[in-house]
Amino acid sequence: MEIKSKIMNLIxxxxxxxxxxxxxxxxxxxxxxWKVGLAALGIWFMVSLAxxxxxxxxxxxxGRYQWWERDDLSxxxxxxxxxxxxxxxxxxxxxxxxxxxxxxxxxxxxxxSLTVFCDKDGKRGFLxxxxxxxxxxxxxxxxxxxxEGIAAVMTEEGKIGFINHENEMVIPAEYDYxxxxxxxxxxxxxxxxxxxxxxxxxxxxxxxxxxPLEYDNIHLxxxxxxxxxxxxxxxxxxxxxxxxxxxxxxxxxxxNGSKREAYLTKDGVKQLVSFDGEVILPFVIDEAWPxxxxxxxxxxxxxxxxxxxxxxxxxxxxxCYGVMDSRTGKMIIPAIYTDxxxxxxxxxxxxxxxxxxxxxxxxxxxxxxx
Numbered sequence: 101m102e103i104k105s106k107i108m109n110l111i112x113x114x115x116x117x118x119x120x121x122x123x124x125x126x127x128x129x130x131x132x133x134w135k136v137g138l139a140a141l142g143i144w145f146m147v148s149l150a151x152x153x154x155x156x157x158x159x160x161x162x163g164r165y166q167w168w169e170r171d172d173l174s175x176x177x178x179x180x181x182x183x184x185x186x187x188x189x190x191x192x193x194x195x196x197x198x199x200x201x202x203x204x205x206x207x208x209x210x211x212x213s214l215t216v217f218c219d220k221d222g223k224r225g226f227l228x229x230x231x232x233x234x235x236x237x238x239x240x241x242x243x244x245x246x247x248e249g250i251a252a253v254m255t256e257e258g259k260i261g262f263i264n265h266e267n268e269m270v271i272p273a274e275y276d277y278x279x280x281x282x283x284x285x286x287x288x289x290x291x292x293x294x295x296x297x298x299x300x301x302x303x304x305x306x307x308x309x310x311x312p313l314e315y316d317n318i319h320l321x322x323x324x325x326x327x328x329x330x331x332x333x334x335x336x337x338x339x340x341x342x343x344x345x346x347x348x349x350x351x352x353x354x355x356n357g358s359k360r361e362a363y364l365t366k367d368g369v370k371q372l373v374s375f376d377g378e379v380i381l382p383f384v385i386d387e388a389w390p391x392x393x394x395x396x397x398x399x400x401x402x403x404x405x406x407x408x409x410x411x412x413x414x415x416x417x418x419x420c421y422g423v424m425d426s427r428t429g430k431m432i433i434p435a436i437y438t439d440x441x442x443x444x445x446x447x448x449x450x451x452x453x454x455x456x457x458x459x460x461x462x463x464x465x466x467x468x469x470x
Contacts, residue, residue: 173228173232240254261275362375388414389413389414391423
């Protein structure tokens with residue numbers, strides 16, 4: 101038993117010695133490793149924190165740093181689209197964002213070095229398409245592109261005026277906003293309105309009224325550079341210098357391309373007239389057809405359709421019909437009806453306003469029966 105005890109004590113001492121030696125050998129590398137690991141963890145934490153701070157700064161400054169779409173605003177300026185529906189201008193030469201974050205930027209300036217933007221508060225301003233930088237701060241409820249050196253803006257009172265590149269109100273804000281207007285000057289003129297019926301007119305770039313504000317509608321004919329005027333469902337024409345060529349008394353006016361002449365329709369008669377008032381064609385029709393009527397067949401069996409020997413159905417302005425005597429080339433019934441047909445060889449029926457009831461009756465000479 102004593103020998104066994106001695107052996108066990110010896111084994112225990114050996115174990116203690118070897119474990120101690122092993123620990124002594126491993127203790128130093130172990131201490132080094134956990135210190136390095138702790139340092140690495142600290143570095144990772146600091147880098148992550150710094151990245152978070154940078155990203156949050158960019159979020160506050162520009163919106164999301166990650167952008168997914170871009171548009172070319174000019175040669176060196178891009179519009180970059182970020183998350184949260186924000187945009188900003190980016191200078192490809194400087195390789196940085198050069199505008200604050202905005203709701204939108206118009207990418208089609210078309211006529212000028214300045215284009216419109218909408219800021220985060222919904223206000224409109226202007227930035228330079230060549231630098232990407234804001235030059236007129238967002239201060240207007242609405243704004244339109246510059247044309248011929250000035251741009252229309254809407255004030256807080258809802259009135260339309262015009263500013264120059266220095267943001268000076270060069271034409272007072274006294275006109276009413278109309279949704280379909282683009283407020284662009286063309287050849288020195290712009291259509292405006294004061295909000296009342298019969299209140300469209302034209303001003304020049306100085307704000308001088310070129311056409312009084314008394315028309316229902318005014319629009320530019322780009323080919324002929326003339327202006328069609330409407331008032332009380334009648335039409336007139338002004339030339340490129342705002343001289344009235346034809347008063348608004350016609351049912352329809354169509355300028356003949358770039359020529360200084362126009363087709364005028366009045367009281368069912370269409371003429372081609374020069375801007376000087378000379379009648380070039382006194383009688384113009386778009387289409388003509390021979391009229392036919394129904395009569396009993398000669399053998400008494402059934403009916404047949406017979407062409408009238410001289411009455412012609414004519415169309416003027418594509419939806420107005422009348423009757424012409426082909427023997428004389430003159431209108432016997434003006435082209436003011438929605439349809440025409442023969443009741444018999446000697447009677448003509450006319451439809452009014454497309455009601456499909458031929459409630460007017462004329463003789464073959466054009467005299468009204470009822």
